[in-house]
Amino acid sequence: MSTFKAPKGTYDLIPPVSATFLAVREAIAAPLKNSGYGYIETPGFENVELFARGVGESTDIVTKEMYTLTTKGGDQLALRPEGTASVLRAALEANLHKAGNLPVKLWYSGSYYRYERPQKGRYRHFSQVGAEAIGTEDPALDAELIILADQAYRSLGLSQFRILLNSLGDKECRPVYRAALQDFLGGLDLDEDTRRRSEINPLRVLDDKRPEVQKQLVGAPMLRDYLCDACKTYHEQVRELLNAAGVSYEDDEKLVRGLDYYTRTTFEFVHDGLGSQSAVGGGGRYDGLSEMIGGPSLPSVGWALGVDRTVLALEAEGIELELPATTSVFAVPLGEEARRLLFGTVTELRKSGVAADFAYGGKGVKAAMKAANRSGARFTIVAGERDLAEGVVQLKDMESGEQEAVALDKVTDEIRRRLG
Ligand code: ATP
Ligand code: MG
Numbered sequence: 071m072s073t074f075k076a077p078k079g080t081y082d083l084i085p086p087v088s089a090t091f092l093a094v095r096e097a098i099a100a101p102l103k104n105s106g107y108g109y110i111e112t113p114g115f116e117n118v119e120l121f122a123r124g125v126g127e128s129t130d131i132v133t134k135e136m137y138t139l140t141t142k143g144g145d146q147l148a149l150r151p152e153g154t155a156s157v158l159r160a161a162l163e164a165n166l167h168k169a170g171n172l173p174v175k176l177w178y179s180g181s182y183y184r185y186e187r188p189q190k191g192r193y194r195h196f197s198q199v200g201a202e203a204i205g206t207e208d209p210a211l212d213a214e215l216i217i218l219a220d221q222a223y224r225s226l227g228l229s230q231f232r233i234l235l236n237s238l239g240d241k242e243c244r245p246v247y248r249a250a251l252q253d254f255l256g257g258l259d260l261d262e263d264t265r266r267r268s269e270i271n272p273l274r275v276l277d278d279k280r281p282e283v284q285k286q287l288v289g290a291p292m293l294r295d296y297l298c299d300a301c302k303t304y305h306e307q308v309r310e311l312l313n314a315a316g317v318s319y320e321d322d323e324k325l326v327r328g329l330d331y332y333t334r335t336t337f338e339f340v341h342d343g344l345g346s347q348s349a350v351g352g353g354g355r356y357d358g359l360s361e362m363i364g365g366p367s368l369p370s371v372g373w374a375l376g377v378d379r380t381v382l383a384l385e386a387e388g389i390e391l392e393l394p395a396t397t398s399v400f401a402v403p404l405g406e407e408a409r410r411l412l413f414g415t416v417t418e419l420r421k422s423g424v425a426a427d428f429a430y431g432g433k434g435v436k437a438a439m440k441a442a443n444r445s446g447a448r449f450t451i452v453a454g455e456r457d458l459a460e461g462v463v464q465l466k467d468m469e470s471g472e473q474e475a476v477a478l479d480k481v482t483d484e485i486r487r488r489l490g
Contacts, residue, residue: 080195107336120156123363157202173206190382203372237304259286344379401452408455422486426448449488
């Protein structure tokens with residue numbers, strides 16, 4: 071063992087669990103690829119100012135959780151704590167919104183960094199798959215994203231999750247609500263931090279998990295009672311489209327994303343088997359974000375799903391994904407001549423698309439067969455001097471245990487035929 075360990079709040083993804091991670095990423099991406107979303111990849115770090123503006127100066131992410139650094143050249147950078155601001159920045163920079171084909175639909179997958187107190191389901195380095203639909207205001211787009219996330223979770227076999235849904239209003243009605251809420255909060259007995267938060271970002275206070283705060287929030291004005299007609303109609307349409315798609319959700323009037331640019335539809339996916347880190351994903355409409363980072367008005371909607379917590383959700387539901395065996399054929403050579411020939415066969419199999427592996431290191435037959443077993447291969451090919459003298463190899467079906475001599479120059483075809 072080396073003297074070095076993975077940094078606090080991080081963990082390594084190693085086989086076999088890493089295969090589940092890959093499968094989860096793919097399962098989340100599949101419905102997006104199938105629905106017109108194009109893949110985008112942005113740098114792991116950005117100018118710190120992008121997040122300060124694009125995530126919000128008053129958020130925990132920016133005030134407490136961001137990894138910032140100054141480069142030797144004096145640039146102020148931050149490891150990305152989330153994906154939306156970067157994706158929108160990249161779309162604006164490439165003028166994707168001017169190509170005349172709105173919405174611009176993009177999906178991404180990658181690592182994100184937050185300096186948090188590590189605990190189960192909460193890490194300093196974690197993984198998200200996300201989607202953004204940029205430049206169009208249409209309730210069908212909001213519904214589409216929620217439906218696709220639902221589909222992704224279901225395709226993994228998950229069922230113990232719930233979708234929480236709310237509307238945050240728009241620039242017409244939200245300021246009126248904000249003022250009413252601030253007025254209400256002003257009359258409460260709050261600590262210094264919370265008082266400051268209620269000045270900058272009062273909606274966030276509703277999200278405070280502490281019981282002593284929640285107790286005082288009973289009777290707080292609710293956004294629902296302040297929504298303008300346009301927002302009400304919009305939200306009703308999102309709900310109807312979800313109903314028609316058979317996607318169930320819960321109306322949660324307290325669900326907030328307390329940033330000024332978040333508008334209208336907001337939602338969260340929670341899993342009931344995860345304890346306090348229950349959010350497996352979240353998202354919503356952010357009609358004001360583009361302007362906040364210097365772009366034109368581009369009403370948009372998106373979500374990000376946490377890969378780490380989705381894997382924990384699978385564990386909580388006792389789901390083991392059916393992953394295809396990574397190796398179909400394992401070759402066991404007995405002797406130098408066999409080694410040369412079978413190595414060639416393995417290369418040929420791989421070229422023809424069959425996943426194949428080889429007993430390296432001159433192992434004896436016992437150790438080599440153990441390795442073949444461990445690999446999960448459906449077939450082994452074993453060859454010794456006597457086989458080679460006859461121009462054959464022994465092809466063994468590891469499921470049935472049956473073994474048969476097959477001509478060396480026919481073995482690739484025979485294996486491909488048997489694998490179908
Ligand atoms: P939480 O309330 O749990 O802190 P969040 O609101 O900060 O979550 P988002 O910014 O909406 O989370 O990120 C989307 C998803 O990314 C979350 O639902 C979660 O699954 C995942 N996620 C966020 N932060 C972490 C983290 N520190 N470790 C692991 N996963 C995370
Ligand atoms: Mg958080």
